[in-house]
Amino acid sequence: MVDVILIVIVIVSLMLAFAIGANDETFSSVVGVKRLTVRTAVFLGAGIAIIGGFFLSKNVGETLRNNISPDLPMQDDPVLISIYVAMSISLILASVFGLPISSTEALVGAILGISFAQGYKVEWGWSGMGRVLTTWVISPILGFTISFLLMKLVRYILKNTVRSLRQHETANSVFGVFLLLMVVWTGLSRAGNDINNAIAPIVPLFTATGRVGAADYWYSRIPLLIGGAGLGLGLIIIGWKVLKTLGNEVVELTPESAFVTEGSAALVVFTAVILGIPVSGTMVLVSSFLGAGMGMNKPINFKTIRMVVLFVLLTPLISGIIAVACYHGIRWLF
Template identity: 25%
Template sequence: MTLLIIIIVLAIIFDYINGFHDAANSIATVVSTKVLTPTQAVIWAAFFNFVAYFIAKHIIGGFGIANTVAKTVDLSSIASPSHVIIAGLVAAITWNLITWWLGIPSSSSHTLIGGFAGAAIAGGGLKAVHLDTVGIIALFIVVAPLIGMIGGNIITIITLHAMKKVKPGKADRWFKGLQLISSALLSIGHGLNDSQKVMGIIAAALIANQGIPDLPHWMAMSDMSEMHDWIPLVCFSAIAIGTMSGGWKIMKTMGNRITKITPVEGFCAQTAGSITLFISEMLHIPVSTTHVITGSIMGVGAVKRLSAVRWGVTKDLLVAWIITIPVSALMAGFVYWILTLVF
């Protein structure tokens, strides 16, 4: 029972950190183009992070990404499933804080998946991990930003063609308003995608620990179809509160270091990013909001000319993306080893 409480608390902490770590994804372009102040932007993004709960619950009608994350690991084959989940969460939180401190927009999603899988391998070997599921998630490290990049490129070309007879000053005014809509859509996509990952972790922990005596009703769960309402409410709330806490170091990278952004380009990047996130939601594949919006910004910047994108910066980001899963996995394996010695 105590370990379950620890898991829930750690999961909520991770979700909160995910919020401020990934806040830059939703607000970087609206702040860099001076559509909103940083404070206004985080409140705007946080509100739509939480609105995503009602969309998932009442419009989409389910939490498919949470189900995918919960099935990443076969906890029934592991002697100490709670230790595995705790180790995975501790590793994910640690790596998220390190990358936030360094201002690297790495993936909170892949940090969590890597930590969860790494701890499971340490506790039960490769057979404890559903490698096909992890493989698809890892594949989207490349696919998701590529979709965002292509989408950003196409949407920008179409938009610029449609606006070619409009004076630049008037176009900027129009698209500053439209950026509010595109950033709201991106924040909804962020909430839908990232909140569900922690939901999947909490649900997996509750399902794996049904044998605990006198388990309270609000923890009783034998299948993903029995998801308690408090789980999504807490997760969507935590990520929204985390978003309100900012993430200014990463915002500098996302806002201007990759390429200079105008209101038109900001709108195009956010629209491409939100479409990509909605596609991943329909496919029930957890992707990185960070990867998606970075790819979209690169695609938008490349329309001007390839040299408009600072490829040196993107190379550094790509390295961070590639090492996230293995580093998180190794850290989680080490934490699991420590836990087995202590408990």
């Protein structure tokens, strides 16, 4: 029985890594300005996911933090599996439709679902849901506002400096290079952060081996490599849809607007981390697209935006329902 559960945990860990990769929108702006084809972007993104996951993941084995429902036993296998399955299915479902969603949303939805179903107390204060809800409200506002203002500033600078087609092309080239560097860095750090959540349950399998020194270090990092590979595979197999939607169908990107989008998203997330304000990277990036689009007076495809918003609103609900169904299924089976 224990072995079956262990196998299931390994599978769902990989599935979550795959799902996170499938919903990774980091390279969408580069695809939007045609600096990379979708195919090149997914393969490059996959490589970066493996490298970032393997080398930049600091807190190996850190489990999913749960401040929303403190009494919910997160280390309980059925609970853990249900949450992972719910998150994976929600992320993959959104990815199939090419829509970027926040993995935190799926996680919160799953935790809330099981907590409500099992009658566990939900912490609605600042330490729990209050903080999460603030994140969901603040992230889009900050992302939109900062990118809108930054776009206006960049346009003002360009208006006074770019006066010919030659200068325009040079500016595009410079912005394109900076954009790519920024995206590669974001991809590396993001893979380093995201991978922890997915591989947390399989980390214990690769520790306490009796090896010493470097051998132990490399052996303990095998889950990171597996997680990175899962992340990369998700990006290659389904992730291209999200890149295509966000890169091509929300707003017509130019190298400077793409740079502003990525730059403002990075700036908001970085500042928020320093100030201790909770933000969602995905929400900030998606709203940055809108802010940059508005800032450069480009028409915005509100049909796609409506779909994104709809999925953002539905994700916690879908994730919660799947988690409850999965939890009861496991309990019924074992």
